[in-house]
Amino acid sequence: MYLKSLEMAGFKSFAEAKIEFPDGVTAIVGPNGSGKSNVVDAILWVLGEQSTKALRSEKMEDVIFNGTEMRKPLGLSEVSLVISGLDRITVDPLSGLSSQLSEYQELMITRRLYRNGESEYLINKTACRLKDIRSILLDTRAGTKGHTVIAQGQIDQILNASPQDRRELIEETAGIVRYKKQKAEALRKLDATQQNLLRVRDIVAEVKKQLNSLERQARQARSYQTLHQEAKLLEVQLLTNEYRRLRATLKEVESELQTLGDHESERTAELARLNTELERIKLAIAAANEAIGQRREELSKVEQQQARALTAAEVERHRGELYEQQQSQGREELGRLTQEQQQGAAEAAALEDTLATLERECTEREQVFETLDREMKELVHQRAAALAEEERGRLDVLNLAVLVANAEQTLEQLATRIQEAADREGKLAREREDFQLQHVRAADKRQAFQQAFHETEQSIIDLRRRLQGVEEGSEHASAELAEVDQLVFRQSEELAAVDSHLRALQGVLQEDMGYGRRGDEESTALKACTGVHDAIVEWLVVPPGWDRAVEAILGERVRGWFVDDPAAACGAIEFLKGKDLGRGTFIPQQPRWTTRDTAPHAWWAAVAGQPGVVGRAVDLIQVEGRREAARDYLFDRMIFVDTLKDATALWEQQPCAAPDGPILVTRAGEILDAAGVVTGGQASATGGLLQRRREVLHLEAQSVSLTGCIEEGKQRRERLLAQGQELREQSRQLSESLRDAEMQGLSLQKDEAGLQHVLGDLALRIDTLMDDARRGSAEAQRLNQEMRSCEAQLAQWIAEKAGQDTGLSHVRERVGQIDHGMQGLQQRFTEAQLVAQDIRTTREHRHRDLLRIQQQQQDATVRIETLTRHVDGLAASIEQSRVERERQEACCREFGESAVQVKARLVEGQELQAQDMAAAQQLDAGLEDVRRAVSSLRESRMAVEVKKAENRMQLGTVESTLLGTYQVDPATLLESPAASEMTSEQLSMGEEPTPEGQPAVDEVALREQLQKIREKLDRLGPINLAAIQEHQELDERYRFLTTQEQDLSTSIGSLKEIIQRINRTTKDMFAGTFAELQQKFSEVFVKFFPGGRAELQLVEAPADETVEGAGPQEPGVDIVVQPPGKRLKSMTMLSGGEKTLTAMALLFASFLIRPTPFCILDEIDAPLDEENIGRFTAVLHELSEGAQFLVITHSKQTMAIADSLFGVTMEEPGISKIVSVRLGNLQPA
Secondary structure (H helix, E strand, C coil), X not given: CEEEXXXXXXXXXXXEEEEECCCCEEEEECCCCCCHHHHHHHHHHHCCCCCCCCCCCCCHHHHECCCCCCCCCCCXXXXXXXXXXXXXXXCCCCCCCCHHHHHCCCEEEEEEEECCCCEEEEECCEEECHHHHHHHHHCCCCCCCCCCEEEHHHHHHHHHCCHHHHHHHHHHHHXXXXXXXXXXXXXXXXXXXXXXXXXXXXXXXXXXXXXXXXXXXXXXXXHHHHHHHHHHHHHHHHHHHHHHHHHHHHHHXXXXXXXXXXXXXXXXXXXXXXXXXHHHHCCCCHHHHHHHHHHHHHHHHHHHHHHHHHHHXXXXXXXXXXXXXXXXXXXXXHHHHHHHHHHHHHHHHHHHHHHHHHHHHHHHHHHHHHHHHHHHXXXXXXXXXXXXXXXXXXXXXXXXXXXXXXHHHHHHHHHHHHHHCCCCHHHHHHHHHHHHHXXXXXXXXXXXXXXXXXXXXXHHHHHHHHHHHHHHHHHHHHHHHHHXXXXXXXXXXXXXXXXXXXXXXXXXXXXXXXXXXXXXXXXXXXHHCCCEEEEHHHHCECCCCCHHHHHHHHHHHHHCEEECCHHHHHHHHHHHHHHCCCCCCEEECCCCCCCCCCCCCCCHHHHCCCCXXXXXXXXXCECCHHHHHHHHHHHCCEEEECCHHHHHHHHHHCCCCCCCCCEEECCCCCEECCCCCEECCCCCCCCCHHHHHHHHHHHHHHHHHHHHHHHHHHHHHHHHHHHHHHHHHHHHHHHHHHHHHHHHHHHHHHHHHHHHHHHHHHHHHHHHHHHHHHHCCCCHHHHHHHHHHHHHXXXXXHHHHHHHHHHHHHHHHHHHXXXXXXXXXXXXXXXXXXXXXXXXXXXXXXXXHHHHHHHHHHHHHHHHHHHHHHHHHHHHHHHHHHHHHHHHHHHHHHHHHHHHHHHHHHHHHHHHCHHHHHHCHHHHHHHHHHHHHHHHHHHHHHHHHHHHHHXXXXXXXXXXXXXXXXXXXXXXXXXXXXXHHCCHHHHHCCXXXXXXXXXXXXXXXXXXXHHHHHHHHHHHCCCCCCHHHHHHHHHHHHHHHHHHHHHHHHHHHHHHHHHHHHHHHHHHHHHHHHHHHHHHHHHHHHHHCCCCEEEEEEECCCCCCCCCCCCCCCCEEEEEEECCCCCCEEHHHCCHHHHHHHHHHHHHHHHHHCCCCEEEEECCCCCCCHHHHHHHHHHHHHHCCXXXXXXXXXXXXXXXXXXXXXXXXXXXXXXXXXXXXXXXXXXXX
């Protein structure tokens, strides 16, 4: 493989040019500035060089021909390089290049660049990617890296390189660089994976904490659901038992009604028989009796019709009451669903506010990202500027080092000439004394450095001790901050529970007091009525423990309101009627109530002080002065006693009777009035209005207390955060001071080592001067004067170099500070990303909650519509029943009037036939007995029919409850009598019902069990039913995060194994390449220095103490050479030419190990004299047998060994032109 031709169009100073490369050595010559190096740049550029610095440009567009005074600038730059002699081209199947490309022997690579920044690559005039070009040239080792181009800068780099830098040269030769890149990438991934693992573990801990809290709530919600389901099953079972009992009773009533009907028929038949007998016996009065019988039959029919009408009216009345009861139940259910819907709407609104807040937080986080990005860009800009300044300082130091080296070389030459002069003996003696004085000064300075180093070590120890104390304080503050956070979190949870319970109680209390349901319009509250003031519950100040007693005294009046006068009360009542809000009690603020006198009742003296008597209600209940009359009206004659037993004993002792006697009320709400009437029993477990109001006041006080505690905890947290920030700032300052002290210690160590080296050099020079003192000459004075001048110049350069070193160290410190700031910014950016991810996760959860609540709202809306239609239908049924009842009552009145008329005619007939009736008195008496029996049977049948109607009404109520509330079809209960004793799960599983012979469940026990379950439900308090779903979702997330944690741990292990494998591979490759390079370097060095020898030595480098956790560095490479006739010495002690040839020997040895098809040498022979150039050309000629060389040179000897010459000239200013010379023939290129 070799370069065949190079064609340039618009590249730098070449408007257009073409070079045909022959085999062997090609030399490119020309004056300075003519554009020789642009040829090298063109080859590098077309092979894919991306660094503008390597192309000697500020930006990539600078490579485009920029025009001259005579020519316009071009819009694009194009370079084509033809490579021939290819064996086989490897084509990436994913590149899109033709597979036929692998069969070509020649390859033309083209690169174009336009002024708008667009560029393109072509292979054999087919568009491709830079990656494809590098892939094709990878196996041939041709490209922008490696030994394709060797410039003068690489020689200088080897000469001034540290042992570690030389090691990198060998690693590049061995191909270890790509493994190092893989290792760096693996280390970066390892660090990122470890950071991700830490973040995942933090998230897992937080999720686990939340999971524990949600698990408790979920268990409570499941318990609530279980109890609720048990209560529902018990209610269904009780209703089923009631339904069966009513059905059985109905059957018994129907059977009894049938029996009464049969008896009535028998009695009626007997009555007809007696009438027939009476007609046969009393033929004389047959006509009269017949008339009387007809009247009586007519009266009987009217009475029967009247009785049936009355029965029908009564049935319709009961049916109407049943319909009204069902309507009330439907409205209650409708109100409950409406309240639940309103609560859901409030929750949805709260979730929407939360979602809006989360959206704002996301926006704020994005703004924080933009701010951090701007800060990062600014730091990057500052770092680039600092690095540029560092590069300029380094170049200045390198230039001064070259000047110092040249000055030292001049001094060595003067010393050599002084040795040759015989008349310099006296001058050499004085120089020896001067060197001895410098030796003493250097020794004193070294001692001062040692003392300063000892003081610096003491300062480092003190700073480390102070830093440890500050870090311990910071850890203590962090632990205390975590405790405060946990306390605030627990108090916040408790406050949320209290607030939830408080809101629920406030809603119930407000609704019970008549303020309307929460969320309703203000017009639904009694407070909106004119003349209506506060509720009685708000006005009363009841002693603790007497809430039930006061509620028992007031009864329904506990929900009453104060009004200005009865007219205002009438308006409020109309308001209740218009809004269909039920009934209410309204008390004037100044009722017309006047006590008999200001003194207590006469019986109070005898009652006061009795066992169990607490006091009068009017004395114990405190009110405002203007409402004392209302209190006296409501609680007059009311005496508070402890127990019902005490009240009974007191009533038995006192002779006072109603209506002026005392009314005794116990703590449990039992009432014993002066007449002896006792009212009491089991009260509601949830308490009444006063008890709920007292609980609301207690919860409000508890909420205020918890809020204060939380605010105090937050203030304490802020103080701890400020303290932690101050401690971190102190830690940072101490760390910087410690780092500065350690850097100062290292600097002192380095200065001491330098002085030790200077002392060794001074001792060596003193010994040399003592050996050469015998050979002084007359020329000594002039040479000594010249030496002093050189020394002064050398001292000046050394001082300048020291100043440049100091400035360079300052610049490097600034770069380190900028890097530290960039790391902090990056950490803040990462933390902001984590917070933003948490906010987005919370927003998704709230959005799902909102969707769930909206679905519940839709279901409640459908249920409300169904109940509304049912209630409306009941209203129509009530109206129909009322119309039917009124019609039956009208019929009953008409039949009553007819009965009166018939009775009047009957009395008239009886008066006319009185004399006839005397004879038939005995039969009439018997007939009357039968008639009374028939009438008695009819009354009994009427009572049974009423009982049947009542039973049917109760049965209809139970059926509607089962069907409407519990969705249970009563027909199924008739088919399977034991089905009510089975759970819904048993029914769904198809189990057989219990046989009818099995004894029924005790209804009293069932009701007690139901009451216990309801009490358990009340004790559970507010329930978060959504916690079950949230717990499942959070548990799934916890399992997912745990899996992620395991995967990350596995990845860390895999990355560590990969890094160890890379370390082993690179170590083996370096050892093999080092041994091979050692041999080649010795061989090439002997060609440059016949009779000399050279070797490469591994130098152990100390661990970098400035880097925390850094182990010992890899050993560096030092070059030790021995030119012919000289002692073994380091490269720093060689002359300039010897150093250059040694560096060339190392580069050529590396080239021989990993040869490239072609090599470009850019003026690397410039520092060599004629003799050394001869050695260089001899080696170059030998190497050209195996590779193609392009040499840019000014040396005639180098031109002499070239097979072809290409001259670069500028016949036209600013435009380079190439002229080729081969075998004496001149050919334009």
